Amino acid sequence: MVTPLELKTEHNPSWCLGCGNYGILNGLKSAISQAGLEPHLTVLVSGIGCSGKDPHFVKTYGFEGIHGRVLPVATGIRLANHKLKVIGCAGDGDAYGIGGNHFLHTMRRNVEITYLVHDNQIYGLTTGQTSPTSVKGFATKSTPFGAIEEPVNPVSLAIAAGATFVARVFVGEFNHFKQVLTQALKHKGFALVDILQPCVTFNHLNTYPWFKQRVYKLEDEPGGHEPLDRMKAFIRAQEWGERIPIGVFFQETKPTYEDQLPQLKERPLAEQDISSVDISKTISEFI
Amino acid sequence: MKQNEVAFKIAGEAGQGLNVSTLNLARTFTRKGFHAFLLTDNPNSIKLEPTWCSLRVSTSLIASQTERIDVLVALKTDAVLRYQAEVSDDGFIIYDEDAVNPEGEKQLAGIKYLPVPLSRIANTMKAPDLIRNTIALGGFLALIDYHPAGMKEIIAEVFARKGEAIVNQNISALEAGFNFVQNNYGSFIRKRLPEENGPARLFLTGNDALSLGAIKAGCKLLAAYPMTPASPILHYIASKEREYQIVVKHTEDEIAAMNMAIGANFAGVRAMTCTSGGGFSLMVEALGMAAQSETPVVVVVGQRPGPSTGQPTHTGQGELQFLISASQGEFPRIIIAPGDATETFRETFNAFNLAEKFQVPVLILTDKYLAESYTDWSELKDDDLKIDRGKLLTEAQLSAEQNYLRYQITSDGISPRSIPSQQNGIHVATSYEHDESGWYQEDPAGVKKMYDKRFAKMPFILKEMKEPKLYGPDEAQITLLAWGSTKGPVLEALERLANEGIAANLVHLTYLWPLPVEALSGLIKNAQKTIMIEGNYTGQLAQVIRQETGLKIDHILTKYNGQPFYPAEICAKVKEVL
Numbered sequence: 001m002v003t004p005l006e007l008k009t010e011h012n013p014s015w016c017l018g019c020g021n022y023g024i025l026n027g028l029k030s031a032i033s034q035a036g037l038e039p040h041l042t043v044l045v046s047g048i049g050c051s052g053k054d055p056h057f058v059k060t061y062g063f064e065g066i067h068g069r070v071l072p073v074a075t076g077i078r079l080a081n082h083k084l085k086v087i088g089c090a091g092d093g094d095a096y097g098i099g100g101n102h103f104l105h106t107m108r109r110n111v112e113i114t115y116l117v118h119d120n121q122i123y124g125l126t127t128g129q130t131s132p133t134s135v136k137g138f139a140t141k142s143t144p145f146g147a148i149e150e151p152v153n154p155v156s157l158a159i160a161a162g163a164t165f166v167a168r169v170f171v172g173e174f175n176h177f178k179q180v181l182t183q184a185l186k187h188k189g190f191a192l193v194d195i196l197q198p199c200v201t202f203n204h205l206n207t208y209p210w211f212k213q214r215v216y217k218l219e220d221e222p223g224g225h226e227p228l229d230r231m232k233a234f235i236r237a238q239e240w241g242e243r244i245p246i247g248v249f250f251q252e253t254k255p256t257y258e259d260q261l262p263q264l265k266e267r268p269l270a271e272q273d274i275s276s277v278d279i280s281k282t283i284s285e286f287i
Numbered sequence: 288m289k290q291n292e293v294a295f296k297i298a299g300e301a302g303q304g305l306n307v308s309t310l311n312l313a314r315t316f317t318r319k320g321f322h323a324f325l326l327t328d329n330p331n332s333i334k335l336e337p338t339w340c341s342l343r344v345s346t347s348l349i350a351s352q353t354e355r356i357d358v359l360v361a362l363k364t365d366a367v368l369r370y371q372a373e374v375s376d377d378g379f380i381i382y383d384e385d386a387v388n389p390e391g392e393k394q395l396a397g398i399k400y401l402p403v404p405l406s407r408i409a410n411t412m413k414a415p416d417l418i419r420n421t422i423a424l425g426g427f428l429a430l431i432d433y434h435p436a437g438m439k440e441i442i443a444e445v446f447a448r449k450g451e452a453i454v455n456q457n458i459s460a461l462e463a464g465f466n467f468v469q470n471n472y473g474s475f476i477r478k479r480l481p482e483e484n485g486p487a488r489l490f491l492t493g494n495d496a497l498s499l500g501a502i503k504a505g506c507k508l509l510a511a512y513p514m515t516p517a518s519p520i521l522h523y524i525a526s527k528e529r530e531y532q533i534v535v536k537h538t539e540d541e542i543a544a545m546n547m548a549i550g551a552n553f554a555g556v557r558a559m560t561c562t563s564g565g566g567f568s569l570m571v572e573a574l575g576m577a578a579q580s581e582t583p584v585v586v587v588v589g590q591r592p593g594p595s596t597g598q599p600t601h602t603g604q605g606e607l608q609f610l611i612s613a614s615q616g617e618f619p620r621i622i623i624a625p626g627d628a629t630e631t632f633r634e635t636f637n638a639f640n641l642a643e644k645f646q647v648p649v650l651i652l653t654d655k656y657l658a659e660s661y662t663d664w665s666e667l668k669d670d671d672l673k674i675d676r677g678k679l680l681t682e683a684q685l686s687a688e689q690n691y692l693r694y695q696i697t698s699d700g701i702s703p704r705s706i707p708s709q710q711n712g713i714h715v716a717t718s719y720e721h722d723e724s725g726w727y728q729e730d731p732a733g734v735k736k737m738y739d740k741r742f743a744k745m746p747f748i749l750k751e752m753k754e755p756k757l758y759g760p761d762e763a764q765i766t767l768l769a770w771g772s773t774k775g776p777v778l779e780a781l782e783r784l785a786n787e788g789i790a791a792n793l794v795h796l797t798y799l800w801p802l803p804v805e806a807l808s809g810l811i812k813n814a815q816k817t818i819m820i821e822g823n824y825t826g827q828l829a830q831v832i833r834q835e836t837g838l839k840i841d842h843i844l845t846k847y848n849g850q851p852f853y854p855a856e857i858c859a860k861v862k863e864v865l
Contacts, residue, residue, distance in 0.1 A: 011726060043707050045550070048718075055715045056726060061707040062715035063553055065546065066576050072510075072543035076550025076558065077707065079508055079534050084554065084707050105539040263532045270555040270706065272532055274505025275674050282527065283499065283667040286489040287318060 001036055004029035007059050020197030021050055023171040024118060025057055028087075031181035032058070035085075042085045045074040047099065049091035049125050051118035068098030071106040074113045081270040082258045085185065086112070092119040096132040096152045107161040107190050109257045114184050114191045117154065120199035121206050128202030138205065156237035158192045159230060159250050165191035166233065166250040170215045172198075172208055173246065180248060189256050196246070211244070218247035227251045291346040293431055293479045294353050297420065298370050299362030302334035308420035309340040310661070311445055312427070313490055315438040316344045317663050320485030324775075325661035326352040326851070329600040337365060346484050350627070351775035352660075354853045357479075358430060360423040361387050362405070374398050379475065381426050381468075383419060401426075401472055408463050418460045425464025430472065431479040435465050489664040493657035493772070494519040496628040497587060500635030501559060502531050503669055506585070508558035510536045510547035515599050516655040517561040517589040545570035549577050549584050553716055555679075555706030557639050561587035564606045565596065567613070574648055575614035580716040581694065581702065581741070583642035583649075583677075585635075590654035592849050601849030602655035604771060604822035610650050611800050611831065619645065619744050621752075622800035624652040626774030628662045630797055636672050641751060644677035645744050646701060652799070654822070656851040657772035678703045685711040692723040696736060700743030745801060752798040754806035759785075759792030765861055766814035768840060770796040770828050773820050773852055780857035791861055796828070802835045811838045818842040818864060820857055 007029040015021045032042065042060040046052040048067035055062025061084075065073045070088040078086045095103055095117040106113065122140065123129040129142035133154065137146040158166040165187040169177040177195070184191040196215070198207050218225035218236065225247065226232060233250035258264055295312070297305050306327050313323045324343045330336035343353055355375045361367045361382040367389045374380060376397035382389060384402030394400060403426050405419040412418070421442070428435050439458050446454045469476070491499075498520050501509070511521045525535040538544040544560040551558035562570065567588045577584045588610060592603035610622050621641050625631035635651060642649040680703050685691065693714035695702040702723075705712020715725040720737060722728045728737060759781045769777045774795050784791045794810045796803075811817055811832070819829040819840045824847045829840045844860040846852055 040710050040713060041708055043554070059713060061713055062717075062725075063550065063580070064715055064717040064719065065549075065580075066572055066718050069542065069546040069573065069576075072538065072546035073550035073553075075536075075543075076508065076510065076547035076552075077554040079536070079547070080551040080554035080556040080558070081708060101539050102543055105543070261534060262529055263534055269507040269532070269534060269551070270708065272507060272556075274507070274557065277503050277505055277531065279499055279503050279669070280667065282502070282530075283489065286491045286495065286664075287314075287487050 002033055002039055004033050007032060007039065009057055009059050011056050013053065013057055015050055016201045018200040019050070020120060020171040020195070020199070021118060023174060023177070024116070024195055024197060025054060027171070027174065027178045027181055028054070028116070029058060030178050031185055032060070034178070034182040035185040037085050037185065041083060042087065043077055044087050044089055045070050045077065046089040047091070047094040049094050049123070051089050051091045051094070054089040068094050069102065070094065070099060071102040071113065071115070075106060075109070075111050078111055078113060078258060079269065081268040082112070082264055083268055086114070087185070088113050088115040090115070090117050091124070092117060092121060092131045092133045093123050096154055104161050107158055107163040107192070110162065110164050110189045110254055111257045112189055114187070115193065116181070117192065117194050118197050119154065119194050120197045120203055122199050122203040124199045124202055135205070140202070153237060153240065154192065154194045155249055156234060159234050159237055163192050163250070164189035164252050164254050165248070167192065167248045168194045168196065168246050170196040170211050170246050172211055173215065173217070176217060176246065183248065187251065189254060196244070214242065214244040215246050216243055218245050218249065291480060292344065294341065294343045294355060294357045295427060296339055296341040296356045296370060296373070297360040297362070297423065298337070298339040298366030300334070301330050301332050301336045301338050303362060304417050304420055305338060305340040308424060309342050311438065311441045312424050313342050313344070313661060314441050316480070317488045317490040318437060319483045320488060321345065321480065322347060322349050322488070322663050323490060323661070324349050324352055327659055331599050337363070337369065339366070339370065344480065346480065350778040351854060352851070353779070354855045358427055360427065362419060362423070364388055371395050371398065379430060381423055381430070399475060401468070401475070403464065403467055408460070408467070412456060412459060412463070414456050414460060418457065421457050421460040422464035425461040426468040429465040429468035430476055432476050433480060434482060435461055486665070489667070490661050491628060491664065492519065492659055492661050493625070493628050493631045493653055494659065495523060496632040497635045497651070497653065498523040500632040501639070502527065502533070503672060504636045504639035505557050505674060506533065506559055506639060507556040508534045508536070508548065508551040509560070510538050510544040510551070510558065511561050512538055512541045512544050512566055514563045514566045516591060516658040517563055517587055519658070520561045520587060541566035541569040542573065545573040545586070549573060549582050552583050553580070553706070557643070559585035559587065561589070563589050563591050564593050564609065567606070571613045575616055575618070576718045577648045578614070578618035578620065579616070579718050579720070581646040582716060583646050585638045585642050585649050585651065587651045587653065589658045590652065592847065598849040600655065602822065602851050603847060603849065604654055604773070605824070605827070605847070606652065607770070607799065607827040608831065610652060618741060619647050619748060620800065621645070621647060621649045621748060622652055623649065624771035624797060624799050625657065626771060626795055626797055627657070629664065631657065633672070634797060640675040643679065644675055644701070645748055646677065646704065647744065647748070652771060654772050677701065680705050680709070680712060682709055685709050693725050694721060694723045694737065694740070696723060696740050698743070699747050700740050749801050749803065752801060752803045754803050755794045755796045755810060757792060757794055757810060760790050761792070763790045763792040763815065765791045765816045765818060765865060766810070767791060767793045767818050767820055767857070767861070768796070768828070769793060769820045770799060773822060776852040776854050777820055777857055779854035780861070783854060783858050784861060789861065789865070799828070802831060804835050807832065808836045808838060811836070811840070816841050816864065818844060818861065820844045820852060822846050822852065
């Protein structure tokens, strides 16, 4: 099994001191190790933003694409070779803003992708603008008089859209985060992990102490939480404010998109021989 | 009326099944070895809007539609009024006397107006209105004295899945129309075509040829969003996805389609997307990503007139300059515009080779006219098509690598490529400027090096750009230039001009970018007089040629009304400038 240390690359991140991304990166390497993934059979796909740099710091295959398009690239990779574990790394702007359409449709397709959304409720790399998850009234350079819109609720959105694994974690609860992430990597289907992660430079509202005071683990609630129950998960997902639930809200077993393609039964597309495709039978249909 | 050739047109409204009926008629002839060209004219509507379908059948090779119709079938009054001017002086108009009333309208001298009670025959048979086509086609076959047996066979095949009753009903309808014309218009019946003209020929559209080329090339994933005129590629390959082990994904939008195709290519399979100009607009950002990450990808752009939604179901050649410059930044790309179905098949196959060989985006530029018109082939020639995956490393080659660099600087600019699942080839492919390993590059000298590396491919790409092809005599009074689908009408025009004693030739370009400058310059310099024929307003290829060669094309004939060129208008323009 690959160790987190073996997953380290020659490059070091240059995120701001205290950035949640450091914790996410460490957690990701641990979870890859824990889940028993092999580096050459793992692909990290990212978009643009501070989170987009992740693939450079994990010694697996990586594709650093463009803003908002993590999921279609990841889907293409997964359809081309379903022996690969495909992990998407995006920010809240990337995933829920510009990439919103892909988010919706990839969930209902249930392509096996583990989607790590680095949710810091702000645009960091573009130096601080309101994001789709910024709270109403949030004042930034792009909304100096406060955001008028209600924020996106990624967890309830994912449950409604048919995601088969929906979790929220807080990077400050490191062990819990690692454990949920490992679970997500083992899930056979689309897994959303919305990661609450303070942006220490631009978001002065949703800070470490702010989260520390509010987050609680679903499983710690009296009676616990049953992730197989979609309606209960949906009700829990509405909670945001004085108390913020973290953990696995919802999980179900369903065939993945790739499972339902007979073309992939024998071997992945990438392993199919294309050296001499015979179309003579087909051509006769044009007579 | 020409000997050994018949031009037919059926006009009515959308939803009347004109295209299907005409296709059945066409196959009646191509199965007997005739050459044929079928042109559709689909309105932007599923029902009611006026539309037509035309078919030209000949004993010899034909490259395009013609402007003169020998027999027009009119299912509506306005079909007579719209198209009677196209009918030859000794031609015929078969019309539904129960639905069409050309009486009192201006009738053209020479043309025979032949009323046939199509609706009444349909009613007597208790058949739906749609069957009027079949009755009329029976009448047409009688008029040209061609045996209906072949058409009956086709009807039996095409309607087999609808059951015996429908098959029999349609065969009866064909016979009823045939008999009516035989019994009532016997004096007009004249044999136009021999009963047979050789072995059965294949009959297919540019889109069919393109799909076959992609399948033959080992395309394993097609991600696309429906858009006319490229949707039939999506439909056809989807119908074959299980047979050929291809994954076809109708995506949420064109952005996803393009990114998915790139992701699949990155993971080591040949993948493509197909769309039209509007969808391609959405793909443009990812086109640059393919270029910067040096991921191969094939994109089909079927042109239709723009801007914006423009004329969704019609044709044009307005996207050449858009494709040449699409996406921010500069990067090598290849643009291929096949001229006919044969070129479409072969060059689509080649596009996949070129994409992998040079690790660049390859854009196949077609248009509605090429994509949806049917032409005939004697046979499929594909023995010589060989897959070339370029510098794709094997596991064994990779195991020898100490420090694999995905973007290694090489003399031809092409870096050896690994794909996920290979043990020793781990790397990050990236949309950022990068160094040889894929890590961020902001050092000015390093940035320049990588830019130079990508452009180092250009001379090698140019070597593989097929030179423009010269058709017609080497020495000519005038040289016509054309690209893509305009080839057919120009070839027909050359023949007509030759018959009138005018020596004209054609320089046809299939490989448009990078422009094969050397060969093209030679051809233009050798020409006495040049004229560019292209389906846009601004003369886009003429501009590109001037930009790249410094040579000015003397004259230009443009067309931008949604219709393809007709040979007659090309001949007229040539005579005007001579």
